[in-house]
Amino acid sequence: MVSLKLExxxxxxxxxxxxxxxxxxxxxxxxxAEASRFDLAGSxxxxxxxxxxxxxxxxxxxxxxxxxNGRRITLFKTLVSNVCVSDCAYCPLRADQxxxxxxxxxxxxxxIFMDYLRRGWVNGIFISSGIxxxxxxxxxxxxxxxxxxxxxxxxxxYLHLKIIPGASQAAIEETVQLADAVSINIETxxxxxxKRLSQRKDYFRDIIAPLKYIAHLRERLKxxxxxxxxxxxxxxxAAGETDQEILAYLEGLYRRLSLNRVYFSAYQPGAGRPDxxxxxxxxxxxxxxxxHRLYQVDFxxxxxxxxxxxxxxxxxxxxxxxxxxxxxxxQANPGFFPVNIxxxxxxxxxxxxxxxxxxxxxxxxxxxxxxxxxxxGLCHQTWLLKKAAPYVTF
Numbered sequence: 001m002v003s004l005k006l007e008x009x010x011x012x013x014x015x016x017x018x019x020x021x022x023x024x025x026x027x028x029x030x031x032x033a034e035a036s037r038f039d040l041a042g043s044x045x046x047x048x049x050x051x052x053x054x055x056x057x058x059x060x061x062x063x064x065x066x067x068x069n070g071r072r073i074t075l076f077k078t079l080v081s082n083v084c085v086s087d088c089a090y091c092p093l094r095a096d097q098x099x100x101x102x103x104x105x106x107x108x109x110x111x112i113f114m115d116y117l118r119r120g121w122v123n124g125i126f127i128s129s130g131i132x133x134x135x136x137x138x139x140x141x142x143x144x145x146x147x148x149x150x151x152x153x154x155x156x157x158y159l160h161l162k163i164i165p166g167a168s169q170a171a172i173e174e175t176v177q178l179a180d181a182v183s184i185n186i187e188t189x190x191x192x193x194x195k196r197l198s199q200r201k202d203y204f205r206d207i208i209a210p211l212k213y214i215a216h217l218r219e220r221l222k223x224x225x226x227x228x229x230x231x232x233x234x235x236x237x238a239a240g241e242t243d244q245e246i247l248a249y250l251e252g253l254y255r256r257l258s259l260n261r262v263y264f265s266a267y268q269p270g271a272g273r274p275d276x277x278x279x280x281x282x283x284x285x286x287x288x289x290x291x292h293r294l295y296q297v298d299f300x301x302x303x304x305x306x307x308x309x310x311x312x313x314x315x316x317x318x319x320x321x322x323x324x325x326x327x328x329x330x331q332a333n334p335g336f337f338p339v340n341i342x343x344x345x346x347x348x349x350x351x352x353x354x355x356x357x358x359x360x361x362x363x364x365x366x367x368x369x370x371x372x373x374x375x376x377g378l379c380h381q382t383w384l385l386k387k388a389a390p391y392v393t394f
Contacts, residue, residue: 028102029112032079073158076113076122080104080141084130086165087200088187090238090272093130103132106144114153124158125149135166135206139175146178160229166206169213176217181229181260184210186253188234189245196239196277215257231261236294237287238267240277244317247297251308254301262298266291286321293319300326303357304350327353330391338393341372354387 023031081103084093093099104112109127116122127145132138142161149155161175163184175182186207188194194203201207211232218228232253234246246264253259266287267278278287297319300306304326312328313319320328330337330353339352341363349360362378373394375385 023100023102025104025108025112028104029078031100031102032082032104033077073124074122075124075126075158075160076116077126078104078109078128080106080109080127080129080138080145081132082130083132085133085200086131087198088272089197089276090235090267090278092271106141106148109145110148110153113149114155117155117157124160126160126162128162129164131164131166135164136168136171138164139167139171143171143174143178146175150178163210163214165201165210167210172210172213173217176214176221176228179228181231182214183231183233184214185233185235186211186249188239189241189249193239193241193245197235211253211257215259218258229260230257231263232259233263233265234294236264236266236291238272238276238278242317243290243294243319244313246294247308247311250298250301264291264294264298289321290319293321293325297325305347324353326351327387337391339391341375341392341394342367352388352391354384354391356384359384 081101082093082099083101083103084091085095087096088094113122113125127142129138129142132141142164146159146161149159158181159179160181160183161179163172163175163182165184167175167184172182184207188197191203194201194207214230218230221228234249236246250262253262267276269279269287272278297306297308297311300311301308306326306329310329311319311325312332319325323331330351336351339348341349346360346364349355349363350357355363359375359379363372363375366372366378371394375388375392379385
């Protein structure tokens with residue numbers, strides 16, 4: 001297979017007269033699963049290490065995630081190969097770097113996953129890869145994983161396959177027939193920012209056009225009663241983009257392409273080229289907080305009825321890091337408050353800091369039975385009620 005040929009040639013160049021032991025399957029899986037951690041398939045539940053993953057039985061990495069439809073599952077998640085010919089400036093696997101390059105064959109991946117599945121360790125799979133040779137060569141490897149799972153193993157569960165930037169329409173069409181979910185990472189907002197990240201990839205041809213084509217295929221599938229989830233991801237901070245730029249693209253992705261979810265992954269300083277804006281703009285803590293604030297805005301837009309234009313930004317086009325976006329909006333719109341808990345509409349209640357969709361639904365159900373004099377007993381998280389208190393009246 002092409003990936004293994006590239007892998008062998010890579011080891012040959014490194015080893016000179018010495019022979020390097022080819023890692024066994026377990027070691028290759030460890031390397032590739034570790035390398036896949038920044039490619040998000042869903043909102044990872046943050047563990048004590050903050051990484052949204054945990055060690056499962058057998059000391060293996062597994063990923064508990066929330067899918068776009070709210071369903072929570074545990075994913076087997078890995079790269080097929082960390083061999084990559086691309087030049088993504090934020091990525092430690094880019095072509096000019098020298099990590100240990102390894103690959104797994106489609107049969108190996110399927111065998112590992114089916115073993116995990118039978119043991120009850122996972123109930124879904126997310127497969128991505130570095131770009132091996134060219135986009136369609138890589139897509140054929142990913143598609144082969146899907147074929148074996150669907151047609152040989154009879155697997156009918158959750159399958160997320162990555163679309164490689166620059167993939168042909170034919171490859172995309174076959175992928176969407178196999179997968180429950182597909183994604184291609186938009187990476188950053190706009191051509192100007194993208195040029196800071198890659199010279200080899202064409203932003204509109206390799207990223208934007210496939211995003212649009214997948215959206216088109218989803219509409220066709222929908223007409224036939226089939227469902228396909230489409231997501232994408234921003235690498236936050238690497239290119240020096242502003243939150244204002246990201247949010248403008250976020251709105252377009254939801255309104256024009258009807259994406260199911262947009263994810264954000266904070267750039268990890270030290271992982272990319274030293275000349276990247278992300279290396280000097282902020283600390284790692286600031287970048288992680290910024291990622292969190294963008295997720296909060298995403299929920300405000302998708303679940304709370306806010307528009308991007310309503311989100312308060314500072315004079316440089318960034319979200320405030322010291323408070324959540326809904327609280328910032330409330331402070332900027334004092335005339336909207338206080339909101340009467342017993343008379344306000346659902347939409348008005350969702351504007352109150354501390355009140356989310358679940359709590360608002362409880363309020364509406366309870367006030368049908370009795371006039372509310374407090375929110376006590378409706379929520380066990382008292383800090384949320386304290387946050388809401390200055391903005392409501394009974």
